[in-house]
Amino acid sequence: MDLDLAPDPLLVVPGPSQIPPRVMKALMRVVDHRSPHFHRLYRDVVDGLKYVFRTNGDVYPITASGTGAVETMVLNFVKSGDTVLVPVFGSFSRRLVNHLRRVGAEVVEIDYGWDRAPTYEDLRARVESMGIKQIDVFATVYNDTSPGLVFRDLPKVAKWVKSYGALVLVDNVSALGGDYFEVDSWGIDVAVSSSQKCLAAPPVMSFIAVSSSEAYRKAESVNHPSIYFDIKLMRKFGEKFETPFTPAVNYLFAIREALGIIREVGLENWIRWHIERGKAIINALTKAGLEPYISNDYYRSTTVLSFKYPTGVSPDWFRKTMYRLGVAISDGMDEVRGKVFRIGNMGYLTRRDVLTLITGIVAALLINGGNNIDGGAMKDVFKEVLSYWEPEQLLVDEG
């Protein structure tokens, strides 16, 4: 098999996601990052980002993956000794706790396990019963990508923690553009996201939105050792439409194109596409006999759909069969590895892609002997698709 000649598998993992051809084409351009051409590009990208973050504050692009943006947020807005409240409901919330501990924060973790997200009532009751009097920072993931959970009560919680004078920091790497999220009206001080998920752009650009003067005041008082991730430098250079260091200029061209598409479609519609498509995928696979891992749809993520592997199916064999059919999906992470598989319902997934995904899953499960899959004679029909010869160099074949 020649992996460079074979068609790339359909990306239905929770990032990176499929990229529209227009966005790919825009990658083929580089200009001097201290030139008027770049200033224009920077302004366009920041305007587009303010539109998707729903903020009139500032947004800075960072040449780094999502982790770099999370690190920027923690380094600049959390001080050693700060009391930081963090609800933990998956791998990425746990990673956030690790980031916070590394800067010396006193982290108060509120654990929700892996199948439910926090609610306002529960979080508040638990914090009050613990007798916590001081919260300097409330830091959270909005959409935990590992189990596929969304924190729907974030706006209510953000409002409540403000009564402690807390700064609200949010990692929304995996749902910006794919689900409702409003920096200004929800009272979020700082939020981060990334290019490679619901914005349908290539990986390794991230963004940090800073919406309040309180956040900047805090940043002024924090000493951290990083130069690359220093928000004060980003702000200073941002005022002249530049980044402090050499950015991935070509990626910014691609991101401008991707943000342009979202603006043409309209953010409301772009989000609606994710919501309706997610529901359709859940309905179709549920009808085929699969069970969503998150049973309560109030907690269930729109952008990361996790399903239990049906009994009688080998998880590895199942995902390999999917790969042979040209569809990349993901296993669960950490606690749910080998128990659930995850679908990234992110960005530019067309009806044709969804059809390929669903028929691929049903076919792979039937062939694998999934007990609850009702496919009748279709099993033999699907087997045919994997049985015939193709030129070896064109195969995507892990089997």
Ligand SMILES: Cc1ncc(COP(=O)(O)O)c(C=O)c1O
């Ligand atoms: C919620 C969340 N935070 C942070 C990250 C880290 O992003 P990256 O892998 O781009 O560094 C991810 C990646 O999937 C994520 O889903």
